[in-house]
Each structure stands twice: as structure tokens, then as C-alpha cells.
Amino acid sequence: MKRRVAILISGRGSNMAALIEAAKTADFPAEIALVVSNRADAAGLARAKAAGVATALIESKPFGKDRAAFERALQSSLDQHRIELICLGGFMRLFTADFTRHWSGRMLNIHPSLLPSFPGLDPHGQALRAGVRISGATVHFVTAETDAGPIVVQGAVPVSDHDTTETLSERILEIEHRIYPEALRLLATGKIRLEQDRCRIEASATSGNFLISPTAS
Template identity: 70%
Template sequence: MKRRVAILISGRGSNMAALIRAAAAEDFPAKIVVVISNRADAGGLEKARASGIPTATIESKSFGKDRAAFETALQSALDEHKVDLICLGGFMRLFTTGFVQRWYGRMLNIHPSLLPSFPGLDPHGQALKAGVKISGATVHFVIPETDAGPILMQGAVAVRDDDTPDALAARILEVEHRIYPDALRLVAGGRIRLDGDTCKTAGSAASDATLISPAAG
């Protein structure tokens, strides 16, 4: 039976769209049953509706700083749609520890850096300032700490000498669209095992792929 997934968004829903496309495949082990936004003007809502996905809006602004009250309304929507797994796709709202613990091992997030490096805001600017030669994106389980939690999957790109934050972000976004659906496939398919603070993957093909940047040739 396919796992029932809710995607939470606050904006354009770029990763949301990638997940919806992947889940449309007959053999994908998850079904996107609802897209929920905390902003009524989120562009991703219309994209979801155009794809035939039910949507809901729970305006976080009206709850002010009362995160618990917002989460009660959110949980009601999740319960209504019988959600098994949550994918955060640019969801700009922090959760309480209680909500995160309730969904531990069942709530995924994607961050545009190779965590644990460059968490938080402006990861691309952070990467360029640090002078790293490789950056990328990370799918991880959500824990109370921001941009932390057991790492499910990572994808990398080379950082160019002439990169700007926007140029680097565009290349990493392509990686995000590849690895987020793959990570959800692993989780929904029951192929991920949490071993303390790390994820173990059952039946994954060994890879000797190496990315070295810059090339010394």
C-alpha cells in the first residue's frame, strides 16, 4: 500500500512539483494526498491544484507566536487526510519540539548545502565565502534543531570560481529535484533504518563515484 504524503510549502513549491511528478509513476511507493501552505499567496498551491492534488491553507500569521495552536490546526488537516509522511518543501515555519518528536522519522526536509556545513539562511553565500570547491543538497529527517537530523541522501556539484550565489543555487536546485523524490522513495518503500543519529539504507547499490573539484588535468 502506498504511503500517504503531505507536502508543506510557503512559496513557489519547486521541490513540491518534483515530488508530485515522481509520485505520478505507478511504481512509486508514495502518494501525495495534500499540499498544505501557511500562506494563502504561495505560488505552489496553484501548481498543486493544476496537478490534481488537494490543497489546504492554514495561515500561520493569524496564530502569531502561538506555534502550538498553529500545529493543532495543522495536525487536524494531517489527520483528515490520513497522512503517513510529511515532506517540507520551503516551509518557512519553525515547529515545536513536541510536534517534531511526534513525527520523528516520518518528516523529511531538504536543505541546499552539504549538511552539516552551512545550515540556516544563505547557504550558497556561506559556501562561496568559505571557498569550498564542492557544495550540494541534503535530504534529512527533521529534529528540533534547524537543518539537522539524520541524513537520508546528498547530492553534490562543483563550485566554480566565477559562481554567484544565484548561479550556484540554480545548479543545486537541479540536484534537489533529483534527490528529494529518490529519498522519499527509499523512506516510503521501507528501505531506511534509523541507527541512532544516522540512516542506513537497505538494498542500496554500492557507488564508487567520485567528484573532485577543481580538476587538475
């Protein structure tokens, strides 16, 4: 039976759309059963409805700094839709330690850098200022510490001297859309084993290819 997944968004829902598209395939082990937004103006809500996915709006602003009260309302909606797994897709709200513990090992997030490098805000700007030659995206489990949960899947892209935050963001977004469905597939099929702060992937293999930037002449 397919695992029931909720995607939490605050904006356009780009990764949400990639997950919904991936879940349309017959052999995908999860179904996107619910999309929740904490903002009424999130463009992703309309995209989810157009795709035939149930949506819920739980605005966070009325709750102010009372994160626990917001999470109770969110949990009620998740329970109502019998949600088993959560994917965060640009969800701009921090969770309490209690909520992350409750969903430990069942809640994924995607961050546009190769964690543990460049966590938090402006990861593209951080990467460009550091002068790295390779950046990318990371799908990881959500923990109480921001962008610090066990890493599930990473994808890398080259960084050029001519990149801006906008061009780098666009290129990394492409790889985000590739690795997030793969991470959800691994989680939904039970192929991930958590050992303390690390993920072990059943029958995983490393690629024989290397990404080197810049390439040597």
C-alpha cells in the same frame, strides 16, 4: 499500498512539483495526498491544484508566536487526509519539539548544502564565502534542531570561481529535484533504518564515481 504524503510549502513549490511528478509513476511507493501552505500567496498552491492534488491553506500569521496552536490546526488537516509521511518543501516555519517528536522518522526536509556544513540561512552565500569547491543538497529527517536531523540522501555539484549565489542556487536546485524523490522512495518502502542519529539504508551501495572540483590537469 502507497503511503499517503503531505507536502508543506510557503512559496513556489519547486521541490513539491518534483515530488508530484515522481509520484505519477506507477511503481512509486507514495502518493501526494495533500499540499499545505502557511501563506495565501504561495505560488505552489496553484501548481498543486493544477496537478490535481488536494490543498489546504493554514495561514500562520494569525497564530503569531503560538506555534503549538498553529500545529494543532495543521495536525487536524493532516489527520483529515490520513497523512502518513510529511515532506517539507521550502516551508518557512519552525516546529515545536512536540510536533517533531510526533512525526519523528516520518518527516523529511531538504536543505541546499552538504550538511552538516552551512546549515540555516544563506547556505549558498556561506559556501561561496568559505571557498568550497563542492556543494550540494541534503535530504534529512526533521528534528527539533534546525537542519540537524539524520541524513538520508545527498547530492553534490562543483562550485566555480565565477559562481554567484544565484548560479549556484540554480545548479543545486537541479540536484534537489533528483534526490528528494529518491529519499521519499526509500522512506516509503521502509528501506531506512534509524540508529540513534544516523540513517542506515537497506541494500545501499556507494557509487564508483568521484566528484572532484577543480579537476587536475
